[in-house]
Amino acid sequence: MSDxxxxxxxxxEMQRFTAGHYEIAFDQIDTKSLQELLRFLLDAEYEHEVPxxxxxxxxxxxxxxxxxxxxx
Numbered sequence: 001m002s003d004x005x006x007x008x009x010x011x012x013e014m015q016r017f018t019a020g021h022y023e024i025a026f027d028q029i030d031t032k033s034l035q036e037l038l039r040f041l042l043d044a045e046y047e048h049e050v051p052x053x054x055x056x057x058x059x060x061x062x063x064x065x066x067x068x069x070x071x072x
Contacts, residue, residue: 003027006034013041 007026014022026034 003031003034006031006038010034010038010041013038013045017041017045 003026010026014020029037
């Protein structure tokens with residue numbers, strides 16, 4: 001199974017979030033780690049948009065969803 005769709009999604013999220021381009025060898029990272037990286041990026045975006053002080057207790061954050069490599 002190729003991780004190419006997951007890698008494209010991670011690159012797109014990174015560029016959208018930072019407007020930068022990073023030379024990272026994603027093809028050398030295992031699928032689980034790629035999924036966790038994407039989860040981190042989505043959480044970081046959520047934290048950026050909704051400061052912790054504005055988050056309501058008891059409401060799950062974005063990290064509670066499952067990320068699959070076929071998401072792209």
